[in-house]
Amino acid sequence: MKLLDFLKGERKKSASVAKERLQIIVAHQRGHRGQPDYMPMLEQELLEVIRRYVKVEQDAINISLDSEDDCSVLELNVTLPNRE
Amino acid sequence: MAKIIVVTSGKGGVGKTTSAAAIATGLALRGNKTVVIDFDVGLRNLDLIMGCERRVVYDLVNVIQGEAGLNQALIRDKRSENLHILPASQTRDKDALTLEGVETVLASLSEEFDYIICDSPAGIERGAQLALYFADEAIVVTNPEVSSVRDSDRILGLLSSKSRRAEQNRDPIKEHLLVTRYNPNRVDDGDMLNLEDICEILAINLIGLIPESEAVLRSSNQGVPVIHDDKSDAGQAYADTVSRLMGEDVPLRFQHVPKRGLLARMFGGGSRR
Ligand SMILES: Nc1ncnc2c1ncn2[C@@H]1O[C@H](COP(=O)(O)OP(=O)(O)O)[C@@H](O)[C@H]1O
Ligand SMILES: [Mg+2]
Numbered sequence: 001m002k003l004l005d006f007l008k009g010e011r012k013k014s015a016s017v018a019k020e021r022l023q024i025i026v027a028h029q030r031g032h033r034g035q036p037d038y039m040p041m042l043e044q045e046l047l048e049v050i051r052r053y054v055k056v057e058q059d060a061i062n063i064s065l066d067s068e069d070d071c072s073v074l075e076l077n078v079t080l081p082n083r084e
Numbered sequence: 085m086a087k088i089i090v091v092t093s094g095k096g097g098v099g100k101t102t103s104a105a106a107i108a109t110g111l112a113l114r115g116n117k118t119v120v121i122d123f124d125v126g127l128r129n130l131d132l133i134m135g136c137e138r139r140v141v142y143d144l145v146n147v148i149q150g151e152a153g154l155n156q157a158l159i160r161d162k163r164s165e166n167l168h169i170l171p172a173s174q175t176r177d178k179d180a181l182t183l184e185g186v187e188t189v190l191a192s193l194s195e196e197f198d199y200i201i202c203d204s205p206a207g208i209e210r211g212a213q214l215a216l217y218f219a220d221e222a223i224v225v226t227n228p229e230v231s232s233v234r235d236s237d238r239i240l241g242l243l244s245s246k247s248r249r250a251e252q253n254r255d256p257i258k259e260h261l262l263v264t265r266y267n268p269n270r271v272d273d274g275d276m277l278n279l280e281d282i283c284e285i286l287a288i289n290l291i292g293l294i295p296e297s298e299a300v301l302r303s304s305n306q307g308v309p310v311i312h313d314d315k316s317d318a319g320q321a322y323a324d325t326v327s328r329l330m331g332e333d334v335p336l337r338f339q340h341v342p343k344r345g346l347l348a349r350m351f352g353g354g355s356r357r
Contacts, residue, residue: 013274015276033244034244
């Protein structure tokens with residue numbers, strides 16, 4: 001197997017691509033855990049509003065809700081594209 | 085008091101029903117009074133895997149709606165007297181199951197059985213949520229494949245937030261990872277996620293590893309849960325899983341390609357049964 005790999009060149013194995021993708025996906029999903037059910041909708045609608053003004057990608061927006069003792073903070077992060 | 089274990093996954097077709105049938109059978113063979121419930125309303129198939137489809141008269145929905153008693157709906161397994169099956173309904177009405185109804189049924193079963201195994205439908209909607217809501221433990225069935233691992237992670241999210249234990253702030257559901265349809269040859273080739281990577285990504289305790297096996301189709305053809313095929317790799321892997329569920333420490337098997345003799349290596353040919 002090893003020799004064959006060598007002859008074929010250093011093609012990246014598909015399983016390690018899968019692993020890298022999953023690590024990102026799962027980290028993202030876990031960031032959203034325990035948040036209110038309306039968060040995905042809220043995120044989607046905020047994205048639509050922002051897109052009326054600026055051209056941004058689907059994953060350019062990141063919102064999170066942090067609750068401390070007596071208040072909750074809604075944090076919204078939008079990565080804007082570079083000015084041409 | 086019975087222990088309620090849900091077999092769940094998010095994604096369909098990963099081996100939940102195969103696993104629920106094998107594990108319930110294994111627990112019963114080990115002397116535990118066990119009932120396995122099909123929660124897949126509208127698409128029942130646990131009865132087929134258990135080989136009792138011709139004896140289904142009443143089902144879970146009939147019991148919940150008061151059309152039949154629990155003892156009329158329970159089917160006694162023909163091979164193990166410790167094992168009973170509660171089939172799902174074929175109704176197309178997905179709302180036929182209610183939380184209160186499921187709670188009542190589980191409460192009465194709890195008095196009679198040691199283990200209640202809930203075979204969850206696919207998805208993360210109502211049906212899957214009902215199947216896991218009352219669980220004490222969860223077996224998360226995962227294939228070495230991107231969409232299955234992602235869905236398993238979503239189910240882990242539900243287990244920790246949308247269950248009775250979570251809502252009552254009790255000890256969380258005990259989560260177990262069951263990796264199925266594992267093919268060590270493809271792992272070696274670098275084209276299948278390996279076990280360590282899956283465990284690392286999902287970060288829950290591994291309860292078993294079931295290889296991709298020809299014995300599974302054979303046993304579903306016959307309606308005999310694969311754990312009865314104790315010469316097969318999958319049957320043995322499920323038996324190990326059951327031992328671990330019962331608290332025994334059993335070494336992991338079937339993770340690697342079996343080493344073959346020189347002749348077999350020279351001439352190729354499969355050695356899996
Ligand atoms: N270890 C395995 N090896 C080979 N085939 C399997 C294995 N586990 C499950 N299968 C097959 O995968 C298909 C789906 O299995 P099933 O248990 O019905 O999944 P689910 O209940 O998650 O939808 C079936 O055809 C079954 O025979
Ligand atoms: Mg199923």
